[in-house]
Amino acid sequence: MATRKKTKGKAKAKRKKTPISKASARKKPKTAAKKPVKKSPVRRASPKTTRPTVRATVKPAPASPAEPAAVTATSSMPAQGAPSEERIGVVTHYYSHLSVATLRLETGTTLRVGDIIHIRGHTTDFSQRVESLEVDHAPATEVGPNDDFGLKVVEHAREHDVVYKVRP
Numbered sequence: 001m002a003t004r005k006k007t008k009g010k011a012k013a014k015r016k017k018t019p020i021s022k023a024s025a026r027k028k029p030k031t032a033a034k035k036p037v038k039k040s041p042v043r044r045a046s047p048k049t050t051r052p053t054v055r056a057t058v059k060p061a062p063a064s065p066a067e068p069a070a071v072t073a074t075s076s077m078p079a080q081g082a083p084s085e086e087r088i089g090v091v092t093h094y095y096s097h098l099s100v101a102t103l104r105l106e107t108g109t110t111l112r113v114g115d116i117i118h119i120r121g122h123t124t125d126f127s128q129r130v131e132s133l134e135v136d137h138a139p140a141t142e143v144g145p146n147d148d149f150g151l152k153v154v155e156h157a158r159e160h161d162v163v164y165k166v167r168p
Contacts (some may be wrong), residue, residue, distance in 0.1 A: 084166060084167045085118055085164035085165065085166050085167065086109075086164060086165050086167060087106065087162060087163070087164055087165075088105055088106060088109040088111060088117075088163055088164065088165045089103045089104055089105040089106055089109065089111075089145075089162075089163045090103065090104050090160060090161070090162055090163060091103055091119065091121075091157050091158065091159055091160065091161040091162075091163060092104050092159060093159060094153075094156065094157045094158060094159065095150075096156065098152075099152060099153055099154075099156075100150045100151065100152055100153065101119075101150070101151050101153050101157040101161075102148070102149065102150050102151075103149065103150075103151055103163055104145075105143065105144065105145040105147075106145060107145050108145070109144075109145060109165070110142055110143065110144050110145075111130060111133070111142070111143050111151075111165070112130065112141060112142045112143075113130050113131065113132070113133055113141050113142075114129065114130060115129070115130045115165055115166075116128070116129050116130075116165070116166040116168075117129075117130060117163055117164065117165055117166065118163070118164040118165075118166055119153065119155075119157050119161050119162070119163050119164075120161065120162055120164065121157070121158050121160065121161030121162065122158070122161075123158070124155070124156065124157055124158055124161050126154065126155045127166065128153065128154045128155075130151065131152060132151070132152040133149055133150070133151060134149060134150045134151075135147050135148065135149045136148070
């Protein structure tokens, strides 16, 4: 491969700035001020084209104060499952591109294909029928607490969401 020799010549000379002449340093002459535009006379809308104004209506106060509504017992515990539900586990991970959640079951519980589950969390709350269970990438019909398994879900599930089994 051929090599190039470096040139040993003069460096390029810097360009000198031209001195400012008095003629170019003068200020530009001011242009004459524009004349103000005459405004057209104000047109008033005819009574036919005017829009009706919105008037606020005031409701009369009730004669007797209303009694406060009774507090129900279900409103005090929204994070717990319904009485027909049994807590069986917790979501450990969610794979959004597959819509698959991995679950950790509590001891003494099992989950089968066809069971109805309810997943509830901070922003999650949905029920579905178990249609697909996989243990180590192999389909399964039943899983126990020691199995590491994935479950196809219909909505987004998040880590630490609680899984309930709905009793028929």
